[in-house]
Amino acid sequence: MATIKRFEDLEIWQEARRLSKEVIRLSKSTDLKSDFKLRDQIKGSSGSAMDNIAEGFERDGNKEFRQFLSIAKGSAGESRSQLYRVFDNGYISEEDMIKLTSEYETLSRRIANFMNYLNKKDFKGNKFKENQE
Numbered sequence: 001m002a003t004i005k006r007f008e009d010l011e012i013w014q015e016a017r018r019l020s021k022e023v024i025r026l027s028k029s030t031d032l033k034s035d036f037k038l039r040d041q042i043k044g045s046s047g048s049a050m051d052n053i054a055e056g057f058e059r060d061g062n063k064e065f066r067q068f069l070s071i072a073k074g075s076a077g078e079s080r081s082q083l084y085r086v087f088d089n090g091y092i093s094e095e096d097m098i099k100l101t102s103e104y105e106t107l108s109r110r111i112a113n114f115m116n117y118l119n120k121k122d123f124k125g126n127k128f129k130e131n132q133e
Contacts, residue, residue: 023042
């Protein structure tokens with residue numbers, strides 16, 4: 001695997017960002033815009049998925065990164081659950097709900113796979129470099 005220098009280069013972050021943008025689009029283009037609490041909840045959880053990937057990466061420690069990835073995975077699951085609520089309230093079609101929940105499920109799987117990859121690495125992170133030498 002190539003060395004990643006920026007969180008923006010992580011495919012899981014890019015995918016979380018794309019999904020967050022889709023949620024924001026829905027929150028502006030459907031009647032969800034009038035359901036302030038649900039709108040804000042789903043916008044928050046979708047943003048949390050991408051933000052926790054970024055924050056964990058910037059911590060410069062594998063253990064902390066894995067912890068933040070776990071939180072991001074939880075936020076992806078929360079967004080998926082909220083999409084069912086958005087559908088149940090008639091704000092999106094069943095087709096849109098199935099598509100988006102499937103994409104969030106894929107994101108969760110990809111985050112889990114990346115966590116498993118990091119679990120197999122001895123590298124502790126840049127902030128622990130002194131202890132590795």
